[in-house]
Amino acid sequence: MTTTLFPLPFRLPSRRLLAVATAFALAAPAAALAGQDQDAPAPAASAPAPATSAASPVSTNAAGTAESCPLGAFRCPPRPVSFAMCRPNALLEFYDPTLTKDSSLRDTAVTDVKAVHVDGSEQTLYRLTDKVRIERADQLLQADFATYNDQTTDYDARGNVRYQDAGQLLSADRMRGNTSANRGVAENVRYQLLQSHGNGTAARGEEFDATHSRYTRVTYSTCDVGHHLWEVRSKDLKIDKDTGVGAARSATMRFAGVPFLYLPYFTFPIDDRRKSGFLYPMIGHNSHTGLMLSLPYYLNLAPNYDATLDPRVYTSRGDMLAGEFRYLFPGTTGQLNFEYLPNDRGTFREGDPAVQNTKGDDRWLLKFADTTRLWGPWSLSASVNRASDKNYLHDFGNDLYTSSVSMLTSSTYVRGGGTWWNASLGVDSYQNVDPYLPDSVEQYKRWPRATFGMDVPLTRWLEFGMDTEAVAFRKDDNVEGERADLYPYLAADFRGAAWFVRPKLAYRYTAYQLDGDYQRYGYYGPAAGASPFNDRTPSRSLPIASLDTGLVFDRGTSLFGKAYTQTLEPRLYYLYVPYRNQDNLPLFDSRIMSFDYWQLFSPNRFSGADRQMDANNLTTALTTRLLDDNGVERLSASIGQIHYFSPQKVQLTGQQPTDWSHSNYVVQLDLQLDDRWRLGSSYQWDPNTRQSDLGVLELQRRIGADGIVNFSYRYRRGQLEQYDASTVYPISERWRAVARWTYSEKDRRTVEALAGVEYESCCVAVRVVGRHYVDSYNYTVSQAHTNNAVMFELVFKGLGAFNGQVEDTLRRGILGYQ
Template sequence: MKVTRITNLSKSSIAVAVGFAIANSAFANTIPVTRSESVSVSTKRLPSEKTQSVSTVSSFSEKVTSQMNTQTSRKYMENEHFADASTFPMRIVNKLNDNPWRTAPNLPIAAKDLACFYGVPSYRDPVDYDVNTTPVTVTADSVSGNLLDKATQKLVYKGNVVIEQGDKKIKSDKAIYSGKDKTITTVGDTSEFSAAEYTVTTPDKVVSHLDEKVVELGYSRFVLNGAMLNGTALKHVLDNKNGTKTFEKATLSTCPIDKRSWHLSSSSVTMKKGDSFGDAWNDVLYIGKVPVFYTPYANFPITNKRRSGLLVPSAGFSTSKGISYAQPIYLNLATNYDATIVPEYDPDHHDMISGEFRYLPLKNISGYIKGTYISNDPSWETQSSDKTRWFVNIKQDAWFFDHDLNVNINYSKVRNDDYTYISDVSQKAIDISDSSLLQSLKVSYAQTHYDLSYEMRKYQNMYTTTNYTSFRPFAMMPQVKASWYNVHNSFSYTIDTEATNFNLDKMRYNKQVNAQRFHVQPKINYHVYDSYGTTFDLGLTGYLTQYAQSDLQYMPASYAQKMGYSSYSNNITRALYQFEAGAKTTLERKVLDMNHTQTLEPEIKYQYVPYKNQDDIALYDTTERYDDYYTLFSSQRFAGIDRIAVLNSITVGLTSRILDVHDRETFRFSVAQAYDFVEQRVRIDSTDDHPKQHRSPIEARVDAMPTEGLSIHTAARYDPLDSKIYNFNTSLKYTDNSGFSAGTSYRFYRKGNYLIENQERADLHQIGFEMNLPLSPRWRLFGATYRELEQSYNIDTKVGLKYDDCCYTVTFLYEDYMKMNWNKMKHKQNKLFGVQFELKGLFEMGVSGIADPNGTSTHYIPSLDLSNLNR
């Protein structure tokens, strides 16, 4: 019963909104204007057959409401399987195209709060017009008076009076024009002054002084069109001559005007044309009817322009350590330069200061510099007495020649030997590769048939090799790439080239190791057949690589196995080729209710690459690659070109989809397996035995959306020869229109976990749950938990309880996540508790240490986001 009432109200609301938007013209902006000293007045009778706006609104609203509530329309809209039914409301709402409702650029009304602010007028762009030549037009049902009577010189307008100039309007029941006083005065129960950016209503009279260019209103209520902000004023004066607006004894709030949980009260508020900020005096913040804060003066923004000052602070509480607090300070240095400085106290690291400087010197150059400085970190376990820690990150993007030429800088660094900084100190938006910080300068140039790139890349290792089985990655100083590609009839051509100089500092005898790699890879593809859903392609690729690596003699012996070589040659030239042939077809049939379509898409591919012993080539930037359905059809069995796999294989795959009546995909199943006619003798670790089996594990995956809001994903890697599942992951998520969502996930990787304590591999078994549960229209409970089953420890648990009112929110948060102590090689739990409070549009107190205070993303794992089959 409750649902029915809400549905009926929604339809009625749509109808009224549509009618209101069509019947009303744009609200006008309160731009200060001037008028000429001489005022000419003329009157004329409007055609009697002109339809009035109110009757148009009422008629249209009644017709739409009636039509949408008929039994036929209800049944029509309930059938979600007909495209016309799903577009029926949209076709009605499309009537708004000529006059759509819009949110304001400042303090816009959020979609979830639209019901709270029902009736707020639409925002309109101000219209630029000449105030000296644009006439003031007054329309009404009737007009009477005598301008020739020198004693009075009055005209009296009655009934639906609209006074208009440009895009500004005053509406009233009655208006009196005085030629003697040069005024227009409205009389009636309610007068409305509307503008593009805000609307004012008053029960008192509105007096417009034509000579002084001043409009006076008594007690009034005002609302920013399309925005949350609204207020009241005992007196409201618009001085168009001086370009000022003054509100006496004013209140201001972002709550609905008839339901204020909080408001600001000021003795006087002034705004001036051309200024970016307004002034308010004797300001008091009320929570309910209780004053909680006072300031004699406040300066507030009225445009998008920025100003230096304090930003919203954040605070957090740890049950084991205490309170953390951060106070951001914003610095508006120039129109294209600004900065944020954040002094902070953290119970773990004590005094910290972070900063970010952003710059846009030219429209094609932008970037930022971030940094964090900790003067004395008591939590850092180091042998040095100096416990100063710091971090810097520089990013810059520049483009030239219409984005054809791009220059990118990405540089991150911490103090030398501070291997645990990233795990100890939460740092956002940094790029880490193989436990190392990226330091890169890249220049790229792209054209229709070729592209070029030049990159210098280094890394700062974030793990000490004495405690972790890792090694420092090679720097590329530099790497130059060039590619050319073209198409001619059924042929496509590609040539990829690369020249890279690898180096590694401070190896044995304090030597720098240098190695060079030159690579050329031409490819030609012939599109043999493409018709009726069937394709057949042939391809031929060449690999020519030359290495100069005599400096490997300076590498420690322990690096040989890690870098994949048992012995090495100073100069090596490797020449290989690949032949491939692939075919795919798509078959369809009608299934289920004969309105669904099932496809059957078999795919087969043959690949041949001859064997070449590569055990004397080091692994400079190559590693193992995770296999799935799609990689079985790729010739790149390794991530990188230092190893090229021997192939004489056939890969067979099958994909089946189910499409609904709208051809939207609701189910997809894929399975593939490769058969190698030869043993795979090319390997990453030169000491590993090459696999004897010829059949690859079976790769399978399922993605499904069986009902609205329900998504399922499953993927597995199964080896039938030893009857073992090597990888398996599955996740399920359900979301409905009420805001409820629930999801679960599980993943298993055989030998996919690394035990730091004893440097052994173990199976990975992880399970997770997440939920968003609306308890009422205002209360919401959300949380997520993830646990490692094999080693029996909690990865991350988070719980939040949120109250969301029209004008404020309160969120209680708790999170308990695993944190690694790299010095002691042990896990420990870090527990946080915090309260986030927000007065919408005014103030927000955040929670330090909790990345997503409003959702189910945790410290380590983001919220489930399953594949959208129709994206």
């Protein structure tokens, strides 16, 4: 007959139980063998959230994958690392889910001991045999046999030793040590981390005190136990918790059993403190620069600032040094990035007369961003973006998105705001980085620019507001000057449950002071026969009145067997702005805005303050919506048109007034009857020319848990006609195909083609993608220039990504990719 003690008639000292076991979890940071993951947050950020637990997998749906981002989202966040494909770990057989996960309870908790047989004949020495169970707070030790000295706190556990705490599971042939001195030794160890899925073995583990330990012949992987597709091995591993640093000797990383990375000695962080060291190497190829090899080195300078040095070799260009510096101080945060390549060995397309030859030039790129809180409501923000030449982004941009940037913007502003006011003072500067466009396309520098706005409620339904701006415009070989724009208004808002009336009365005054030789310039630059400016201080003043009214009707209805609430929302918007001749005003920053549905209700069709349109217009619009029982909008359809009671006389320089009586018909439709597919479209038809001016159709359909298909068609008369199709197609649980194709009907050519595959297993993900894309366009001869690339990415789950650029490219290129 056996007996079980609940508990023994003594209490073990409230000291840390078998502290040596917890140190084995520190083998997990051997992931830093290949360096830290530079996708980490800013300096001094907190430790990352736990990954999927082996004992209780963390996932956001039953399929074990991340929830898909909303349909139509411009860019989806990365999927969290999932170990749903992994097999149950053998160590989980003794996992006890009833143990607390709070390690802070150890110092005050008593230790309960259970065993089939207990021999306490030697007073302070207790011999425990058969089903030994020693438990305290989140710690649990089980063994076939154990001895414990109540006076010296020595312990010795042998035979099927199993240990569990909040962070890990561990098994060993034998564990012995002293709890008071925090010393211990474990032999033939296997461990399983519960928060990162890491697991491995160690021939021997020794803990010398509470902060120092050593392990021999240790391994680490996140793959299934016994099926390590990748694994880190080290002959000798030392842990120092005081400094947060581990040191390993003779370490190798193996993939499919083949060693591919050897480090005779390296150090790595064992907690959320950052550690200097090499990051993953980067490999790429570009037809402009040749083969590229990068080996970044991370510098942990202080808890609140760090840096990364990134030496690169371009086979067709030369050697480059890139770097990044990040800082975080009380009230200020910022980041500096730079790239510098001396004595460029190549040129950007030999023989192309539209592009300058950069051979022998020093090439560089500078980016700086800073946000600083000054005092009270005031803050300073700065953003500097400059390149050595117009070719730089086309040469060294590694994707379509970077190489297609045509203008770099730099600005610095002091901003402040309160309950009813906001103000700013700063400067804006621009740089043309499109080699096929002349520098004359650059915007005027706003040097400086000041704004002040206010919105003061006078009563429950009446408010007074004002928008003001003062700017000095600077641009070589163009008329320059200063402009002040004042825009006070009085607005009311009357509304009920099914109606609203919003009258608004405003006054706009705009004054200029042109600089010195303004008479040398006309509407098209230097006068050269065009009418020159003949007034040094032109101005414009006019009232602006509008009335916005609408009704909302609703009723219950059904569609495809589902109940909905349908609304019918007619809307009228009347705008009156008297005509003022503005031909004597310069065009510093005004452009005609793209006409869309919201332009039906706008008081001005020009951006900036150089032109204020005249208007005697009435907009009529009608919207209907379908709302489900939860209030989610499943359908929205709108149509509208502006009726002109007088011709539109105010135009940009060189354009003629229009005598149209109606604007385009504008139609919009958004449809999403369930969470699997979404349709969006817009259409404009011009009754004056009886032609279609714009058409957009976007369709998105989910496939399974993580697949998606996108199709879009975009048309703007005389400018653009493109088809765009993309997909993430799940072939099986482990394989996905990715593709994108963009075709320009106007140019009769493919703008971008992308195709690739993704493979994902328990602990590894592989992505291979080939791309062909237009990276620049010569407007002079209407000739596009293309680039080809093959991208490869290997992800070791729980460790990081090798050459990790593919995922970011896919997230930006395929709508809904995760």
